[in-house]
Amino acid sequence: MSLIQMETAATDQLTEAVRTILPALENFLHHEGADPAARQSTRWKAVLNQPLPEQGAGLTQVLQTLAETVIPNGLRNGAPGFSGWITTAPTTSGTAAALAATVAGSQRWWEQPFNYLETVALRWLAELLEIPRDMQGTFTSGGAIANLIALGAARQRACERFGHDPARNGMPSFLRWRIYASSEVHHVVVRAAAVLGLGRDAVAKLPADSQHRMHLDHLYTVLELDRAKGVFPLAIVANAGTVNTGAVDPIAPMAEIAAAYNTWLHVDGAYGLFGKLDARVAALYRGLERADSITVDPHKWLAAPVGCGAVFVRDRALLERAFTLEPATYLEGAASRGEVESPFDHFGELYHNFNVEQSAPSRGVLVWAILQEIGAEGMRARVVRHNSFARHLAARVMADDHLELLAMPTLSICAFRYYAPHLEESVLDQLNQEIARRLRAEGKFVPSTTKVAGKFALRPCYVNPRTTLAEVDGLAGRVREIGDELLEASLKTMKIAA
Ligand SMILES: Cc1ncc(COP(=O)(O)O)c(C=O)c1O
Numbered sequence: 001m002s003l004i005q006m007e008t009a010a011t012d013q014l015t016e017a018v019r020t021i022l023p024a025l026e027n028f029l030h031h032e033g034a035d036p037a038a039r040q041s042t043r044w045k046a047v048l049n050q051p052l053p054e055q056g057a058g059l060t061q062v063l064q065t066l067a068e069t070v071i072p073n074g075l076r077n078g079a080p081g082f083s084g085w086i087t088t089a090p091t092t093s094g095t096a097a098a099l100a101a102t103v104a105g106s107q108r109w110w111e112q113p114f115n116y117l118e119t120v121a122l123r124w125l126a127e128l129l130e131i132p133r134d135m136q137g138t139f140t141s142g143g144a145i146a147n148l149i150a151l152g153a154a155r156q157r158a159c160e161r162f163g164h165d166p167a168r169n170g171m172p173s174f175l176r177w178r179i180y181a182s183s184e185v186h187h188v189v190v191r192a193a194a195v196l197g198l199g200r201d202a203v204a205k206l207p208a209d210s211q212h213r214m215h216l217d218h219l220y221t222v223l224e225l226d227r228a229k230g231v232f233p234l235a236i237v238a239n240a241g242t243v244n245t246g247a248v249d250p251i252a253p254m255a256e257i258a259a260a261y262n263t264w265l266h267v268d269g270a271y272g273l274f275g276k277l278d279a280r281v282a283a284l285y286r287g288l289e290r291a292d293s294i295t296v297d298p299h300k301w302l303a304a305p306v307g308c309g310a311v312f313v314r315d316r317a318l319l320e321r322a323f324t325l326e327p328a329t330y331l332e333g334a335a336s337r338g339e340v341e342s343p344f345d346h347f348g349e350l351y352h353n354f355n356v357e358q359s360a361p362s363r364g365v366l367v368w369a370i371l372q373e374i375g376a377e378g379m380r381a382r383v384v385r386h387n388s389f390a391r392h393l394a395a396r397v398m399a400d401d402h403l404e405l406l407a408m409p410t411l412s413i414c415a416f417r418y419y420a421p422h423l424e425e426s427v428l429d430q431l432n433q434e435i436a437r438r439l440r441a442e443g444k445f446v447p448s449t450t451k452v453a454g455k456f457a458l459r460p461c462y463v464n465p466r467t468t469l470a471e472v473d474g475l476a477g478r479v480r481e482i483g484d485e486l487l488e489a490s491l492k493t494m495k496i497a498a
Contacts (some may be wrong), residue, residue, distance in 0.1 A: 001347075003294045007235060014103070017063055017456075024067035031079035033267040036072065043478040044073045050476035063190060081471040083460035086243065086271045090305040092466055092481035097369035105362035108139075110349055111340055113175035115348030118364030124371050125310060128379065129273055130291055135244050136316035138354040139308060143270030143297045146311035149323065149355060151192045153313045154264035156322035169435040171197045177354075178226055179203045180213040181237035183320060184244055186268060189237055191319070198234065211437035212407060212452075214238065223261055231261035236290075240402045241272010241283060244450045244459070248272060252287030259290070267291040269465075270309065273410040275300040275384040275438065284410070301383065301463045304366040313354075324353045326345035338402045386462035387414035389472045390424075390429070393460065403476065406452040412462040415452045418483030429456040430488075435482045445475040 010017070036045075053242045076082060078089020090098070105114030120139035123473060131137075156176075159166040162175060168214045175256045177198055181189060183205045194200045204226075206218040223233060236258045238249040251267060258265035267273070267288060273296040275287040288294065294312045298304035301340070313319040340346045352358050371379070390409035397403040397416045404419035433456060436449045447460035 004348075008056055013059065014388075017059065018099075020063040021071065023068050024071040025301065027422045028071050028074055028076070031076055035076050035079075038075070039074065041345050048158065053219060066416045078464065078466060079443075080464065080468060081443075081445040081474060082464060082465040083471070083475070084403065084446050085463055086234070086300045086461050086463055087302075087306050088303050089463040089466075091303050091370065091373075092096060093369040094366050097365045101362040101365050107367060108360055108362045108364070110341055110343035111346040111348050114362035114365055115351075115428055116364075117361065117368045120351050121358075121364035121367035121371070122310065122312075123350050125296065125298070125367060126312065128376050129269075129276060129373070130203065130288065130295075131294055131312050133135070135163070135294070135312040135314050136319050136354060137310055137312045138319075138351050139310050139360075139367075140355065141307050141357075142309040143186065143268070143295055144191070144309075145356060146270065146295040146297065146309040147186070147189050147268055148192040148195060149293060149319075150313060151235060151309045152191070152196055152322045152356075153293055153319045154179075154194050154266060157315070158234045158317055160318075160321075163336065165321070166197075167324075167411050173383065176229075176231045177202055178231050179235045179237060180206065180219055180222065182206055182208040182239065182242075182249060184208050184212050184239055184242040185237055186239070186243050186270070189268065202234070208247070211410075212242060212245045214249040215252060216253055216257070216437075219254070219257060220403075223257070225239040226263075233261045235264040235266050236261075238265065238269050238307050239272070240268045240269035240288070243271065244413075245407040245415050245452060246275070246306075246411035246461070247270060247282070248275070248284040248410055250287075251285060251291070252316050255287040255290035257451040258292075263487050264292045265290065266293045266295070268295050268456060270295045270297040271300050271461075272411050273381050277380040277385045278411075281387065281410060298363075298370070301369065301386075302370055302379065302467050303463070304363075304370060307361065308363045310367075316354075323355055325358065359477060377432050378475065382465060383412075389462040389467065389469065390414040390460075392444065393472050393476055396473070400476075400480065403478060406455055406457045413459060415450060415457040415459045417455065417457055418479055420483075420487055425455065429484055431483065432456045432458060434486055435479055439478065441473075442478075445471060445478050447475060457487075473488060 077085055089162050101114060108115050108118050118139060126133060140149060155166055159172060164172045179193055179202055181203060185205060190200050190203045193202045204222055206222060207215060208214040236254055238251045238254045240248050276282045292314050297309040299306045299308040390412045394405050394409050395412040395454060397405045402419055404417050406415040406417060418435055437459060439445055447458045450457050452461045458479060
């Protein structure tokens, strides 16, 4: 038998393949009926849990399983009533761009439009969000890596001040460092400190103020105490939209403090930077222009397909020193400039030198497609609408004796709970946990949960373009109904017990 056999993977028939699964995808997007994924998991797992096939089943079989088993049981975070996460399902232009990138731009390298669109999309994002134009942007897989890169650049600068290159020599053992953030900081920042060799304990999480923002007095006090102990400030992290309540830290005074202590200011706006498009809250972002690095995730509020974050760093050369891949013989031509005859002569903008990835998908095309479709105006309208949803819900909660607002919305998050005056805190927590469980099981209105000042909270976050006011009201109404039912049932039980 010849060792050279024909390839068995189809490399054509794309139209036919897409046509085959398209009805299932369209159907999925209607989000009809109860979410089958969890309750029918025994069934679909049985179909999928097969041994590695020795002989491939062929494309037709793959498409059939996708259409019949995988897609119908997919993730419904794009359903209009889903407000649980800060990521959502992509809109149509982003989906089409993702398909285009998979087929025609499977890498962001080379002199070709997908590489160029990384640059265009980063410029558009910067312009939209008033990120200083001289900052170097790079797309990442999400906020976790974006924050890691920002803090990697901060580490580089801090160490270089002591004549040390951490990218080449690792962290110097003779220095102690600290990163300062509020208790509301996203936990990916703490992990970034671990990955960067600073250690998780290097992140000082300072108690936030009553509105869940960085408490400036605490920040100042801890910086002073550390200075006295010889601990160096590596960075201060400002949240521009916390994951729990959407609070925006006082960026301008934090920038002042960072300057006074000669340290780096990073703004984590993975979720909330888009919030500044709402004129009602834009002033909260004052000082952004002084940041050394800024994170913003298109796969959150912009509804780009997941896997699309971004980070901007003021000092391009520093970012490159921290993350360069350095030349390699197999990358012949990568840095050449001038006359270009083939893509090999010019690799386009070398984003792998600003990042921790080498091979990476094209992400700029996703952002470009969405902004090209809806424009700055469309995005502004979305942000204002979503922030208004949170305010509307807060007003409704405040008008209802059996609902309690736990944090006044800043952006599009509204943390609240079912409430009854005679119940102890622990009982209220249990009651609201049960409400959250029921909401998830019903699948029509699905918020996530968190704790606000120790109290268990229902936490809808509006970033989903498919959500309408009907779902916002629907959630409030259903929380009230479920809470009333649970309360009545528990009162009956207590009476019977008495
Ligand atoms: C403020 C903030 N930072 C960072 C992240 C992490 O982003 P990702 O999940 O894209 O890695 C999130 C996620 O919700 C976030 O809200």
